[in-house]
Amino acid sequence: MPGPTTMFIGVIGVGGVGKAFLGQLEQLRLRLSKANPAIDLRLILLRRSNKQLFSESWQGVSIKDAVSELDKVNTPLLSLQETFDYLATAPGKVVLVDNTSDQTLANSYPVILRKGISIVTPNKKAFSGNFELWSDIFKAAANGTGSPSDGYVFHESSVGAGLPVISTLKELVETGDEVTKIEGVFSGTMSFLFNSFMPVGGGGGKFSAEVKKAKELGFTEPDPRDDLNGLDVARKLTILARLAGLKVQSPTSFPVESLIPKELESCNSGDEFLQKLPEFDNQMEELKASAAKEGKVVRFVGSIDVPSQAVKVGLEKFDASHPIAALKGSDNIINFYTQRYGSNPLIVQGAGAGGEVTAMGVTGDLLKVIRQLQ
Numbered sequence: 001m002p003g004p005t006t007m008f009i010g011v012i013g014v015g016g017v018g019k020a021f022l023g024q025l026e027q028l029r030l031r032l033s034k035a036n037p038a039i040d041l042r043l044i045l046l047r048r049s050n051k052q053l054f055s056e057s058w059q060g061v062s063i064k065d066a067v068s069e070l071d072k073v074n075t076p077l078l079s080l081q082e083t084f085d086y087l088a089t090a091p092g093k094v095v096l097v098d099n100t101s102d103q104t105l106a107n108s109y110p111v112i113l114r115k116g117i118s119i120v121t122p123n124k125k126a127f128s129g130n131f132e133l134w135s136d137i138f139k140a141a142a143n144g145t146g147s148p149s150d151g152y153v154f155h156e157s158s159v160g161a162g163l164p165v166i167s168t169l170k171e172l173v174e175t176g177d178e179v180t181k182i183e184g185v186f187s188g189t190m191s192f193l194f195n196s197f198m199p200v201g202g203g204g205g206k207f208s209a210e211v212k213k214a215k216e217l218g219f220t221e222p223d224p225r226d227d228l229n230g231l232d233v234a235r236k237l238t239i240l241a242r243l244a245g246l247k248v249q250s251p252t253s254f255p256v257e258s259l260i261p262k263e264l265e266s267c268n269s270g271d272e273f274l275q276k277l278p279e280f281d282n283q284m285e286e287l288k289a290s291a292a293k294e295g296k297v298v299r300f301v302g303s304i305d306v307p308s309q310a311v312k313v314g315l316e317k318f319d320a321s322h323p324i325a326a327l328k329g330s331d332n333i334i335n336f337y338t339q340r341y342g343s344n345p346l347i348v349q350g351a352g353a354g355g356e357v358t359a360m361g362v363t364g365d366l367l368k369v370i371r372q373l374q
C-alpha cells in the first residue's frame with residue numbers, strides 16, 4: 001500500500017540525460033529511504049519515442065533494470081494523453097520528468113499540471129516557445145498562480161545544465177534586486193567547439209571534427225543543427241529574459257547569428273549535415289585567422305540588456321586575457337549585473353552540458369518537488 005510519502009515518478013526520455021537521471025534517481029531513492037523509511041520513490045512509467053513501460057500494480061519497476069526492461073516491451077505505444085491519464089490515476093503524488101526535447105510534450109504542460117502532476121525537466125521548449133505557453137504554464141502551476149492542488153514545475157537544467165542559473169536569477173528578482181544585464185557563454189556545445197577549435201595561443205582541431213566530438217560527448221542537442229544555428233542559446237536567453245521580467249515573444253524575435261553554412265541550410269537530417277560539414281571547414285579557418293591577426297579569439301556569446309530590452313546572440317572577438325576566452329571544455333559563464341552587485345557581476349561558471357551535470361539539475365528539481373509535497 002502506498003503511504004503518505006509515496007511519490008510516483010514517470011520518466012519520458014532515456015537518452016544521455018535520461019539515463020544519467022535514472023542512475024541519480026536510484027541513488028536518491030536509497031538515500032531518502034535511509035533517512036526516512038516512510039519516503040518511497042516509485043518509478044511507474046518509462047517512455048522513449050517508440051515504447052513505454054508501466055507499473056500496472058503501482059509497486060514501481062526496478063530503476064536499475066528499467067532501461068533494459070523497456071527495450072523488451074513490444075506492446076503498442078499509448079498516446080501522450082492516455083499516458084497522462086494513467087499517471088493521474090496513481091494513488092498519490094506524481095512527478096513527470098521530461099528528459100526529451102519534444103515540443104508536443106512541452107505544449108501539454110498546462111494540462112499535466114492541472115491534473116495535479118508536477119513536472120521537472122531540462123527541456124527548454126516549453127519555457128522558450130511562444131509567450132502564451134509560458135503564461136499558461138505558470139498560471140497552471142502550484143508554484144505559479146495555480147491552486148495548491150495543481151502540480152509544481154521546475155526547470156533548472158533548461159539553462160546552464162545543472163549550474164544554479166535559474167534559481168540564482170529567481171532569487172535576485174524575488175528578493176528585490178534590479179537585474180540590469182545578463183551576459184556570457186550559454187552553450188556547452190559552443191563553448192567546447194570554440195575552446196577546442198580556436199584555443200588561446202593557437203592550434204586547435206578542425207571545426208567539423210570538434211562538432212562530431214561534441215555530439216559524441218553528449219553536449220549537443222539531439223540534432224546538433226539546433227546548437228549551431230544559435231537557437232539553443234536564443235532559447236536560454238528567452239527563458240532568462242522572461243524571468244528578468246521582459247516579455248520576449250519567442251527565441252526568433254531578436255537577432256541570432258547562425259553558424260550553419262548557407263549551402264547546408266537545406267539538409268534533410270542532422271546526419272546529412274554532419275557528413276557535409278567538413279566541406280566548409282575553410283570558412284571557420286578564415287574566421288580564426290582574421291581574429292588571430294588582431295591577437296584575439298572568437299567565442300559564441302549572448303546578452304540581455306534589461307533597461308533597453310535588447311537581447312542578442314552571436315560571435316564576438318575577445319582578447320586572450322578575457323575570462324570568456326579562457327574558458328575550458330564545455331564551461332558556461334553567466335554574469336549577472338545587478339543594482340546590488342554593482343560593477344562586479346555575480347558570476348556562475350562551470351560545465352554547461354553533459355548527461356550527469358544536466359541530470360543533477362533535474363534531480364535537484366525533483367528534490368524541490370518532494371520537499372513541497374512531503
Ligand SMILES: NC(=O)C1=CN([C@@H]2O[C@H](COP(=O)(O)OP(=O)(O)OC[C@H]3O[C@@H](n4cnc5c(N)ncnc54)[C@H](OP(=O)(O)O)[C@@H]3O)[C@@H](O)[C@H]2O)C=CC1
Pocket residue numbers: 012013014015016017018047048049050099100101102105122123124157158160161188218219220221222352353354355358
Ligand atoms: N545533453 C545536455 O548536455 C543537455 C541537455 N538538455 C536538454 O535535455 C533534454 C535531453 O537531452 P539528451 O538526453 O541529450 O537528448 P537525447 O537525444 O540523448 O535523448 C532524448 C530522449 O528523448 C526521447 N524522446 C524524444 N522524443 C520523444 C517523444 N516524443 N516521446 C518520448 N520520448 C521521446 C528519445 O527517445 P529514443 O531513445 O527512442 O530516441 C531519447 O530517449 C533536451 O531537451 C536537451 O535540450 C539540457 C541541458 C544540457
Ligand SMILES: N[C@@H](CC=O)C(=O)O
Pocket residue numbers: 157158159160161186187188189190219220221227232352353354
Ligand atoms: N546543447 C546544449 C545542451 C544544454 O543545454 C548545450 O550545448 O549547451
Ligand code: NA
Pocket residue numbers: 156157158159160161162163164165166361
Ligand atoms: Na541550470
